[in-house]
Amino acid sequence: xxxxxxxxxxxxxxxxxxxxxxxxxxxxxxxxxxxxxxxxxxxxxxxxxxxxxxxxxxxxxxxxxxxxxxxxxxxxxxxxxxxxxxxxxxxxxxxxxxxxxxxxxxxxxxxxxxxxxxx
Amino acid sequence: xxxxxxxxxxxxxxxxxxxxxxxxxxxxxxxxxxxxxxxxxxxxxxxxxxxxxxxxxxxxxxxxxxxxxxxxxxxxxxxxxxxxxxxxxxxxxxxxxxxxxxxxxxxxxxxxxxxxxxxxxxxxxxxxxxxxxxxxxxxxxxxxxxxxxxxxxxxxxxxxxxxxxxxxxxxxxxxxxxxxxxxxxxxxxxxxxxxxxxxxxxxxxxxxxxxxxxxxxxxxxxxxxxxxxxxxxxxxxxxxxxxxxxxxxxxxxxxxxxxxxxxxxxxxxxxxxxxxxxxxxxxxxxxxxxxxxxxxxxxxxxxxxxxxxxxxxxxxxxxxxxxxxxxxxxxxxxxxxxxxxxxxxxxxxxxxxxxxxxxxxxxxxxxxxxxxxxxxxxxxxxxxxxxxxxxxxxxxxxxxxxxxxxxxxxxxxxxxxxxxxxxxxxxxxxxxxxxxxxxxxxxxxxxxxxxxxxxxxxxxxxxxxxxxxxxxxxxxxxxxxxxxxxxxxxxxxxxxxxxxxxxxxxxxxxxxxxxxxxxxxxxxxxxxxxxxxxxxxxxxxxxxxxxxxxxxxxxxxxxxxxxxxxxxxxxxxxxxxxxxxxxxxxxxxxxxxxxxxxxxxxxxxxxxxxxxxxxxxxxxxxxxxxxxxxxxxxxxxxxxxxxxxxxxxxxxxxxxxxxxxxxxxxxxxxxxxxxxxxxxxxxxxxxxxxxxxxxxxxxxxxxxxxxxxxxxxxxxxxxxxxxxxxxxxxxxxxxxxxxxxxxxxxxxxxxxxxxxxxxxxxxxxxxxxxx
Numbered sequence: 073x074x075x076x077x078x079x080x081x082x083x084x085x086x087x088x089x090x091x092x093x094x095x096x097x098x099x100x101x102x103x104x105x106x107x108x109x110x111x112x113x114x115x116x117x118x119x120x121x122x123x124x125x126x127x128x129x130x131x132x133x134x135x136x137x138x139x140x141x142x143x144x145x146x147x148x149x150x151x152x153x154x155x156x157x158x159x160x161x162x163x164x165x166x167x168x169x170x171x172x173x174x175x176x177x178x179x180x181x182x183x184x185x186x187x188x189x190x191x
Numbered sequence: 192x193x194x195x196x197x198x199x200x201x202x203x204x205x206x207x208x209x210x211x212x213x214x215x216x217x218x219x220x221x222x223x224x225x226x227x228x229x230x231x232x233x234x235x236x237x238x239x240x241x242x243x244x245x246x247x248x249x250x251x252x253x254x255x256x257x258x259x260x261x262x263x264x265x266x267x268x269x270x271x272x273x274x275x276x277x278x279x280x281x282x283x284x285x286x287x288x289x290x291x292x293x294x295x296x297x298x299x300x301x302x303x304x305x306x307x308x309x310x311x312x313x314x315x316x317x318x319x320x321x322x323x324x325x326x327x328x329x330x331x332x333x334x335x336x337x338x339x340x341x342x343x344x345x346x347x348x349x350x351x352x353x354x355x356x357x358x359x360x361x362x363x364x365x366x367x368x369x370x371x372x373x374x375x376x377x378x379x380x381x382x383x384x385x386x387x388x389x390x391x392x393x394x395x396x397x398x399x400x401x402x403x404x405x406x407x408x409x410x411x412x413x414x415x416x417x418x419x420x421x422x423x424x425x426x427x428x429x430x431x432x433x434x435x436x437x438x439x440x441x442x443x444x445x446x447x448x449x450x451x452x453x454x455x456x457x458x459x460x461x462x463x464x465x466x467x468x469x470x471x472x473x474x475x476x477x478x479x480x481x482x483x484x485x486x487x488x489x490x491x492x493x494x495x496x497x498x499x500x501x502x503x504x505x506x507x508x509x510x511x512x513x514x515x516x517x518x519x520x521x522x523x524x525x526x527x528x529x530x531x532x533x534x535x536x537x538x539x540x541x542x543x544x545x546x547x548x549x550x551x552x553x554x555x556x557x558x559x560x561x562x563x564x565x566x567x568x569x570x571x572x573x574x575x576x577x578x579x580x581x582x583x584x585x586x587x588x589x590x591x592x593x594x595x596x597x598x599x600x601x602x603x604x605x606x607x608x609x610x611x612x613x614x615x616x617x618x619x620x621x622x623x624x625x626x627x628x629x630x631x632x633x634x635x636x637x638x639x640x641x642x643x644x645x646x647x648x649x650x651x652x653x654x655x656x657x658x659x660x661x662x663x664x665x666x667x668x669x670x671x672x673x674x675x676x677x678x679x680x681x682x683x684x685x686x687x688x689x690x691x692x693x694x695x696x697x698x699x700x701x702x703x704x705x706x707x708x709x710x711x712x713x714x715x716x717x718x719x720x721x722x723x724x725x726x727x728x729x730x731x732x733x734x735x736x737x738x739x740x741x742x743x744x745x746x747x748x749x750x751x752x753x754x755x756x757x758x759x760x761x762x763x764x765x766x767x768x769x770x771x772x773x774x775x776x777x778x779x780x781x782x783x784x785x786x787x788x789x790x791x792x793x794x795x796x797x798x799x800x801x802x803x804x805x806x807x808x809x810x811x812x813x814x815x816x817x818x819x820x821x822x823x824x825x826x827x828x829x830x831x832x833x834x835x836x837x838x839x840x841x842x843x844x845x846x847x848x849x850x851x852x853x854x855x856x857x858x859x860x861x862x863x864x865x866x867x868x869x870x871x872x873x874x875x876x877x878x879x880x881x882x883x884x885x886x887x888x889x890x891x892x893x894x895x896x897x898x899x900x901x902x903x904x905x906x907x908x909x910x911x912x913x914x915x916x917x918x919x920x921x922x923x924x925x926x927x928x929x930x931x932x933x934x935x936x937x938x939x940x941x942x943x944x945x946x947x948x949x950x951x952x953x954x955x956x957x958x959x960x961x962x
Contacts, residue, residue: 075375077556079663080552080555080556081552081556082549084548084549084552085552087548088544088545088548088549091545091548092541092545093542094345094541095346095540095541095544096538096541097348097766098708101329107243108918112894114340115337115338115339115343115344115346116310116340116341116344116346117344118344133245135242138336138337138340139333139336139337140333140336140337140348140350141279141399141403142337142348142349142350142536142580143337145515147523147587148523149450149524149525149607150525151523152520152521152523153263153520153523154519154522154523155523158241158271158275159275159407160241160242160694160932161223162241162242162243162245163243163245164245164247164248166251168236171239172764177870178533180349180583180587181259181349181530181579181580181583181584182533182536182582182583183348183349183536183540183579183583183588184341184346185346185537186346190505
C-alpha cells in the first residue's frame, strides 16, 4: 500500500477517535443557579448543565444570540414548557421542580441539549 | 440593541404614594432605564432593554410590593413573533434566490453535457470561484454561525454537517482553481466542483424556507386561540358605558354586549338574553340560547340580543386563558414514543461525521481513480444526506397539530403522554349522573304510603275531602323531603327543592342534619326524625319496605331513582323505629348525544361500561337506553376508583369519563381520565382529557384523534429513520461495487431538503382529519 494510503488510514482512525472523544466524551460543568440564571443560546446552551434547588422557583433567563432556526424554541418536556426565543431578547422561564432528579431540555428540533439537575 | 417601551395596567394602587413605590421598584430592575406610573390611569410605562429583561419579570417584581401588573403578552407577542418570522423568511428567500441563480450559472458552466451550451465566461474557473464565494460565505454564513459556537460547546447539529460538507467541496474547488499545477502533478484533472457547494447551499436553504413556512402551520391552533381574545370591553362605570382595554376589566364589572360583538371575559348574564356562538371555544357548532343567570364565556360571539353580564373571571382566570395555557403545556410535553428518537439524535451527528471519515478512507484506499475526487465527493454526499432534523421534527410537529386540532373541537388534551395512551384504550367507563344524563333530575312520582307518620299538625288545614287529604299528604312528603334536602348539594336534592319551590310548598326548619355518603340524609323536622335516601339507608335504619317493593321496582325499571322517606317521632335520648312514609321517584334525562357516543366507541371495538351509585334496576334501565351492556351499580363515590382498578386488572387500558369534580379519584386512577368539563381548574387538573363541548361523541373523537396522531408519528419516525438508515449507506457508495451507482452530492441535498419537509407536511395532514 502506498504511503499516502497508509497515512489516510491512520489519520482516518485518529479522526474517528477524535470525533468520538470530542463530541461524546465531554464532561459538562454543572453551574449552580440560585434564584435565577442567564442561559446564552448560541450553538447550544451556555451553561449547558444547571443545578437548581427543589421546591423553589428558579428563573431561567434564555437569551438567544444564534440566528439558527433550530434554536428558536426551547422545550422542557418535564416542565411542560415550549417557548419561542426571539433573537437577542431575554425570555424568562420560571420552574418550580417538585422532585429531585435529572431533567433535560432541548431546542425545537432536538439537536441541542441541556440538563437541569434538581437537588 | 434598541430599547423598548411598554405600557401596562397596574391594579391595587390606593394613593399617590403607591406611585413612588412602584416607580422605584420598576426602575431598580436590571435592564429598565425608566419607569413612570400614572395613578389616574392606573398604568405604568417602562423603557427597557429586551436583551436584559423579560417584561414578564415586571409582574413578579410588582407583585413583591403588593400590586398587580397586567403585562398582557398574548396577542402582541404573537404579532411580534409573526413579524420577526416574516423578516427571517424574507432574508432566507433572498439567500435562496441568489444562491440558486449563482449556483445555476455555475452548474451550467461546469456540468458535463450542459457546459458545452454555456458561454465561455461561465466555464472559466475563476469566474466560478467569484460566483461561488458569496454563496458560500454570505448565503451559507448561517451554517458557519451555528457551527462555530456549537463546536465551542463540543456539540454538533445539521448545520455542522452542511458547513463541513460544503466547505470541503468549496475548499477543494478553490484549491484546484488557484493551484491547478499542483493537482495536475498528482495525476488529477484540475476540475472544480463549485456547483456542488453552491447548489447544496441553495437547495438546503430552499428546504428550510419551505420547512419554516410549514412549521408555522403546526402552531397555528395556539395562535388562533390567542387571536380570539377580545381587545376591549364596554363596561358600565358610574352609570356610563366606557370602552376600556380588556386587561382593565375587574371582577364584578358589568359589561354590555351588543349583537355581533365578542364577549370580552367570562361572566354571568344579569340582564337581557341572546343567542351565543360558542364554537370557537367549545367546538359546538350550534348557537346556544342564554338568559339571565346563565354563564357566558369570553371570546365567544354574541349573535342576536343585547345583554349585560357581571364579569366573574378575568385575565389569566378566563376559560380561554386556561385553554391556551393547557394547549401550550401539552405542546411543550413529550410523548414516550419520542424517547427512541431522542436517544438516536443525541449520537447522530457525531456518528455521521465518523461515517464520513470512514467513507473518505475506504474510497481513498480502495476506490477507483481518481481516488481523492471520489473520496471527497462521497464524503460530502454522506455529510449532506444525513438528516437529523426529520427525526427531531417527527414527534413534536404531530403532537402540536394533534393537540391543536383537539382544542379547536373542544377536546383539550393535557399532555403528549395522554394523547399517546388514548390510542391504546379498550375500555371506557362512563359515570351516569351528569355525564350520560343531563344531571338535572326532575321529580316524576310522589307516593304516600303512610300519611299518619308524617302528618304535620302545625299546618292547620280545617275540614277536607278525601281527595284534598291525599293531596296534602303528598305535599307533606315533598315538604319534609325538601326541608331536609335544602342543605344538601346532591343533584337529586336540587330536584326535590326545586319541585317544592315550583309548587309553592314552604319548607320547615331542620336540625341535626347529616348527609350519609352513598345512603342519603337524615335530620329532625317538626319534631320528627326523618330519613331520606336509598334502600341502603332504609336497611341501615331497619325500615321495612317489603310491602312496597313491587312499586319501587316498577319505578326503578323505568330508569327512575326512587328515594324513600321514613319518619318516626323524635326523642333525643332514644331512637324509635322509623316507618316508611312515602316514595319520591326522580328521573334524569339521558343526553341526546349519549347513545351515539356509546355506539361510536363500540364501533371502535371499545368495551363501554357505566358506573353509578344508583341501584341495579335503575342503572340497567338507563344503560339499556344508551346501549351499554356492562353496568356497575350501587357503587359508593369512594368505591369508583376501586372499580376502575378492577377493570385495569383484567388487562384493560381504561378511560373513566366523569364530570371531573366528584370523580376526581376515579379519573386519576384510570389510564385516561376524561372530564366532561366546564373548564374549571379542578376538572382540568384531574383529567387527562377535558371535553369542554360536553358532547359525548367527543370521547370517541378524542380516541380517534389519538389513533390518527400516533399513526402520523409512527409514519414520521419510520420515514425519518428509514431515510437515514437506507440513504446514508447509498451515499457512502454501498451500491457502487454492485451496480456502479454513486449519489451525486447535489441529489443528496435534494433528498435531505425534502426529507424534513415531508415530515412536517405529513404532520400537517392531521389538520385535514375530520373529527
